[in-house]
Amino acid sequence: MLATNLSQARVYNPHEVLGFVTTDEGTLKLRAWVPNATRVEVLELQSGKYIQDLALVDEQGLFESAIKGRKKKFDYKFRITNEDHTYEIIDPYQFVEAAFHAVHFVDHAPENVYKQLGAQLVTVNSEDGAIVSGVRFAVYAPSASAVSLIGDMNHWDGRFHPMQKTNCGHWVLFVPGLTEGCKYKFELKDPMGNRLPHKSDPVGFHHEQYPSHTSIVFDQTTYQWNDAKWLEEQAKVDRYKTPMSVYELHLASWRKVSEEEGLRSLTYQEFIEQLIPYVKDMGYTHIEVLPVSEHPYDGSWGYQPVGLFAPTSRFGNPNEFKAFVDAAHQAGIGVIIDWVPAHFPEDSHGLARFDGTHLYEYEDPRRGWHPDWNSCIYDFGRGHVRQFLVASALVWLEHFHVDALRVDAVASMLYWDYSRKDGEWVPNVDGGNENYEAISLLRWFNEEVYKNYPHAFTIAEESTAFPKVSKPTFEGGLGFGFKWNMGWMHDSLHYISKDPAYRKFHHNEITFSLVYAYNENFVLPISHDEVVHGKGSMLRKMPGDEWQAASNLRCYAAFMYSHPGKKLNFMGNDFGQSQEWNYNNSLDWHLTQYDKHKGIQSLYRDLNHLYREYPALYELDHDHRGFEWLDHQDGENSILAFVRKAETTNDKVYSVTNFTPVPREGYRLGVKDAGKYRIVLNSDDEKYWGSGYQVVVEFEAEAQPWQGQEYSVVINLPPLATLLFENV
Structure with missing residues (x-):
């Protein structure tokens, strides 16, 4: 029966039935599960001395024998022979404590999610004092009936490495000998024993692109940072009284280069060489990148992430992303990333129905399904989801040194009835539409960021009149540092798009923002959302002939830079991009050779430098x-x-x-x-x-x-x- 369960990858307790086991008679046996093997020899771990063969007790691949002359456990490895070759492995199932250590402290602090779970490169002390290096795997799947590690180490065969279930719902296994670069996934069976699609590691630090979406073991400790001075200085900055002019960009479409097979996006290294000098020359204080968290679909622009702990591998590996952030800091430029805790896609390798149940998402579709984006909504009331999300924010600050997190779609988190009709949502316990669970999560997230990372700050994309979004939690606020001023954006763009002959009838639209300008700590955003989906580029929004359109854009830009609030402009705005943004295409950089676009670019450059030069334009932005x-x-x-x-x-x-x-x-x-x-x-x-x-x-x-x-x-x-x- 045991061999059959192992063969069908249905074992939940391999540490109890493999490795050293004690029989009812008190005899110490060694048991190995090695499908396709014809011989299994036991060797001493350190000396390599042959001890004995294990007997084949089941043709499916189960070997076991009492160890002659041995009364207590010892360190060992196997020499395995099959039809093709002979090789040696250190048996994972002798390292019980090393595996279980993965979940000892997970629930103590959110950062322990990425310090304990996922694939951690560790060294452990064996029974006899040997130091053994390998990878400790741990994944949370409490309702799964079985979980196996699959990957390069076992030819993606779920029979070879069953994982051990712990009392708290994690599945663990330490595999000796594995190193950075090893590719892996998890094979799970739902509560009824049905095999689920192979899952990428929810806490993985590195993932491959389509079609595999494979997770890759990555060592976070190898990169040598050179930005200590920057972080120290930023921890002392009063962000409300210093200039902030943000250059928002989508990495894949900022600039493309031609190759034989067509156009390709730049790499992280090429962004260091091309993007950072451009941002420096233009006078921006910060770069904000649309989500870099790993995501399967290019067309989501990163807003449908599945790898919240990993920078996308589209442009390089995690160390190369770190080098990009490091280079920005050394150039005096902060790095902001978009973070998406509101929802996630249904892709089979991701979080949706992860263990056969709604582990990460609300089960009721009136709460757990987002009609606007056809995606799942996190269950913000479950402890493991809350810890997972806060950890995914903190990892970017600790391991990747980013300066700020701009939180996407906050309004959709705050309200149960966001983008829903009557009957399509479930009220809270008081009969209202506020999601108390999400509100609590956002407050906790902000408290953790500001408590642990003094160099960092947070920004909310929030489009409603929800009170005190950018006020401290101890004042009853959500705790964000800043909030996008969507009202100013909407009103001012509506005004500037009018024919000047009719603007006098809309004068209140351009002045109304000062009625509420100091209710929050505002950022004035002209973001990617304003130049896509048929809205046209900023230049094409402007009325009039060619000269008037360009003049309107320049006039509006200078008005924006003198208006209270920090500044944000999407790429292409600053040289008068003509075409609406398309994530598949590069910006039209060739336009900058023409006087009109060169002039627009010169204005934005001068505005940025002027803005930084005059304290009157930024010191009392929020006063x-x-x-x-x-x-x-x-x-x-x-x-x-x-x-x-x-x-x-x-x-x-x-x-x-x-x-x-x-x-x-x-x-x-x-x-x-x-x-x-x-x-x-x-x-x-x-x-x-x-x-x-x-x-x-x-x-x-x-x-x-x-x-x-x-x-x-x-x-x-x-x-x-x-x-x-x-x-x-």
Whole structure:
């Protein structure tokens, strides 16, 4: 019966029935399960001395014998002969404690998930004191009736390496001799004994691409970091009072290179050589990459991940991703990654019905199925899921040194009725629509990040009016550091896409954001979501002829950089990408040879550097003291004017925008101080492919009160332009 169960990979307790076993009579036997073997010899582990053969007791491959002259356990290995060859292995089933150690501390802290589970390269001390190296495997599958390790070590045959089930639902096995690079998966049987599709390691650090989706043993300790100074400095930074201009990009489509078989994406090493210098030159403070967690489908852009502990192998191995982050830090650039804890795809090698049950997802489809993305929703109320998700966030901070996690689709986590009609969702215990379990998880996640990684911060993509998203948990908030300002994005894009002749009827859309600008710690996002799915590129959103469209874009960009809030722009925005973003194609870099696009790019470059130079543009981004309207009521002329103030200096930056193609000569603006003023940026400048409309660069304030200020200046406003000026 034992041999049959082993042959059918239905054994849940191999450590009890293989290796050294004691019979009812008290005799010590050694038992080996080696399908296809014709002979099994027992050798001393360290000396290699032959001890005896094991007898074949079942033709399916079960060998056992009492060990002559031995009354206690000892270290051993097998010399195995089959029809093809003879080889030696160290029997995994003599290392009971080494295997069980994998789950001793898993539930103590979330980071133990990736420190104990998955495939860990370890060395163990044997019974006789020998030091044995290998890989300790552990996977959580409490409802599985059997689990086997499959991979390079056993020709992907589930019969050879049955795993041991523990009392807490983990399956464990230490396999001596395995090293980094070994490929593996898990073969599970559901509670009824039916074999499930082969599963990748949920806590794997490295995975192959389609079609195998194989997990690969990886050593996290070998990379030598060179960013200690960066991490130390970042831990002291007050992020709310420092500049943050984020360059968001999709790695696969940022730039492609031609090869004989067609276009390919860059590698992590090529991103070091090409992307980082570009970001540095353009003046951005941070790179934000769309999800790099391993994902099976290119068309998901990474937002359907299955490997939450592994950077995608599309562009290289995990150490090469670390080198990319390291190089960014040495160039003075932070790295933000998108993290997706809201949902996961149904791919058979992933988490869906992992052990034959809804182990990771809500069982009720009214809670566990996402209608927008056709994906599974994590069960945020289960302890092992919560620990798994928080661990998946922390691994990016510990092992990969990323600076921030931008959390995707937070709104879909917060509300049971998100994107659902009546009858398609189940209320909470109080009859409401808030998901208390997800709210609790997000708070815990943020607390763990800020407690353990002082260099790091978090950002929420949250599109509702849920209160205190970016306030500390001790104040009743969700604990995020920042929140994307989706209201500003929606209103301002709706406004700027209007023909200038009609903007006066929508003036409130461009001013309304200041009503709530200080409710949260906002980032102003012009993200990938705004240039895809038929929305057109930023340039194509702009009305008018070719010149007016480019002018509108430049005018809007300068307005954005002077508006309170940190900044985020998707790749291609900064040189006027013409075509809508397509994840299969490279950005149209050839456009930058033309004056129009070269001018747009120059403006974004200057805006980034100007933004970092003037504390008034960032120090009080989240404090109402840093902003004052000069004129928000001139809807008839579609003109806005305001002043930004610093905390550490008395310097101010004035911003005035003419959202029409009509120049405004002799336009009077209130200013706070007497003396001279100087224009520091004009989005209509000829060097930006502007009209070059005549504007006096330096001018004197007059002692004429205006717009509630003691002084005023008179300037000419170019068409479709934003001017930034300072007192000198």
